Amino acid sequence: MRNRxxxxxxxxPLVVLLTSAAFAGVTVTSPKNNSTVSxxxxxxxxxxxxxxxxxxxxxxxxTAPGVLAYVVNGDSMNTELNLSPGTYNTTVQEWxxxxxxxxxxxxxxxxxxxxxxxxxxTKPANNSTVGSPVNFVATATSSCSKxxxxxxxxTAPNVLAYVVxxxxxxxxxxxxxxxxxxxxxEWxxxxxxxxTPVTIKVNGSGGKSFYNLQAGxxxxxxxxxxxxxxxxxxxxxxxxxxxxxNITSPSxxxxxxxxxxxxxxxxxxxxxxxxxxGVGSTQGLPDNNHTLVPSLHNFTYDVYxxxxxxxxxxxxxxxxxxxxxxxxxxxxxxxxxxxxNEWDVWNDVDKTxxxxxxxxxxxxxQWNHLTIQVQRTSSNQLLYQSITLNGETHxxxxxxxxxxxxxxxxxxxxxxxxxxxxxSPYKVYLDELTFTYD
Numbered sequence: 001m002r003n004r005x006x007x008x009x010x011x012x013p014l015v016v017l018l019t020s021a022a023f024a025g026v027t028v029t030s031p032k033n034n035s036t037v038s039x040x041x042x043x044x045x046x047x048x049x050x051x052x053x054x055x056x057x058x059x060x061x062x063t064a065p066g067v068l069a070y071v072v073n074g075d076s077m078n079t080e081l082n083l084s085p086g087t088y089n090t091t092v093q094e095w096x097x098x099x100x101x102x103x104x105x106x107x108x109x110x111x112x113x114x115x116x117x118x119x120x121x122t123k124p125a126n127n128s129t130v131g132s133p134v135n136f137v138a139t140a141t142s143s144c145s146k147x148x149x150x151x152x153x154x155t156a157p158n159v160l161a162y163v164v165x166x167x168x169x170x171x172x173x174x175x176x177x178x179x180x181x182x183x184x185x186e187w188x189x190x191x192x193x194x195x196t197p198v199t200i201k202v203n204g205s206g207g208k209s210f211y212n213l214q215a216g217x218x219x220x221x222x223x224x225x226x227x228x229x230x231x232x233x234x235x236x237x238x239x240x241x242x243x244x245x246n247i248t249s250p251s252x253x254x255x256x257x258x259x260x261x262x263x264x265x266x267x268x269x270x271x272x273x274x275x276x277x278g279v280g281s282t283q284g285l286p287d288n289n290h291t292l293v294p295s296l297h298n299f300t301y302d303v304y305x306x307x308x309x310x311x312x313x314x315x316x317x318x319x320x321x322x323x324x325x326x327x328x329x330x331x332x333x334x335x336x337x338x339x340x341n342e343w344d345v346w347n348d349v350d351k352t353x354x355x356x357x358x359x360x361x362x363x364x365x366q367w368n369h370l371t372i373q374v375q376r377t378s379s380n381q382l383l384y385q386s387i388t389l390n391g392e393t394h395x396x397x398x399x400x401x402x403x404x405x406x407x408x409x410x411x412x413x414x415x416x417x418x419x420x421x422x423x424s425p426y427k428v429y430l431d432e433l434t435f436t437y438d
Contacts, residue, residue, distance in 0.1 A: 066157020178302025278410020
């Protein structure tokens with residue numbers, strides 16, 4: 001969106017982009033991918049690099065996104081890792097002296113072994129839906145003779161939200177509405193650690209949620225280009241796009257969706273739109289009596305996104321829209337990347353983006369967790385409440401007047417990829433896209 005957002009339902013076929021994962025540079029001989037392991041897991045791996053003459057600097061093991069459980073200097077490893085019973089999508093990574101890296105994904109199922117270190121989480125249950133605050137109850141054991149030193153909760157990659165001393169925890173953690181791949185970890189006095197992943201979906205106060213929207217059908221799509229950025233489909237050679245669903249890697253839950261844009265135009269964009277409630281509802285909520293949409297005030301857009309070359313993106317856009325009684329409430333959020341690494345929000349009355357002063361530096365080759373919260377006030381103003389990226393929350397509390405809709409009715413969300421000055425092709429994965437409303 002440059003100066004307008006998609007208000008008309010557009011139906012078109014989606015071109016499937018075939019992708020393949022390549023993890024050149026890392027060879028893992030133990031454990032085997034998709035194997036079941038009892039007790040401590042023996043990791044044996046080696047690494048090479050053809051792009052750095054100085055060679056491999058170090059290797060490491062991630063037991064969950066952003067959870068680096070082990071690191072060793074050099075181009076080989078042979079270590080035992082204590083993991084609690086469960087299934088893990090682990091990653092073995094190498095880093096070279098030139099700043100490059102390569103990875104190898106290894107999925108394993110761990111069963112209990114005698115004398116094993118581990119974390120037992122009794123609350124919340126894995127894959128459960130809970131309210132906030134979330135009650136985390138867990139205990140830990142260790143094969144270290146000195147015992148467990150401390151325990152902690154990761155709410156997102158590299159985001160350690162809580163730490164307690166000792167081998168048990170009972171803590172109420174406040175979380176915004178959305179899906180979280182949390183990890184409970186224990187650290188012992190011998191330098192060891194063990195983790196247990198717990199995926200939860202947090203509802204807002206009294207809110208209802210739609211989950212895994214990136215995997216759903218019914219998304220509309222249109223291209224937009226200079227100078228007027230009007231919707232088109234088809235658009236010609238200036239813009240190209242494709243979508244592939246049910247991606248297992250990279251993915252948080254084995255069901256991500258990858259989006260790609262290219263073309264030979266400059267500064268062309270692609271806008272995807274999902275009509276959730278009202279006209280064309282993809283969720284079975286057409287609201288024919290026009291009673292539901294006007295009653296809703298609070299909205300949360302929660303999503304994980306991943307890219308290997310996000311620097312080629314002019315901007316990534318995430319929008320929430322509410323339309324009724326000829327009023328248009330368009331909460332547009334744009335993370336400018338090549339455009340200057342800053343969050344902008346949309347003023348629909350003036351048809352312009354407003355810089356917030358909040359920096360936006362999404363991580364490369366890692367899952368980024370974004371949560372956006374907005375509100376339609378009792379006086380029918382748009383309230384931009386907060387933007388949270390990778391655990392860092394910025395509160396805005398900015399208000400704007402609504403625009404107009406020409407009679408369109410419903411609630412939608414948008415997702416948009418913007419091309420740069422030479423329309424460099426790039427792709428972005430979305431996973432666990434959740435929308436909560438009340």
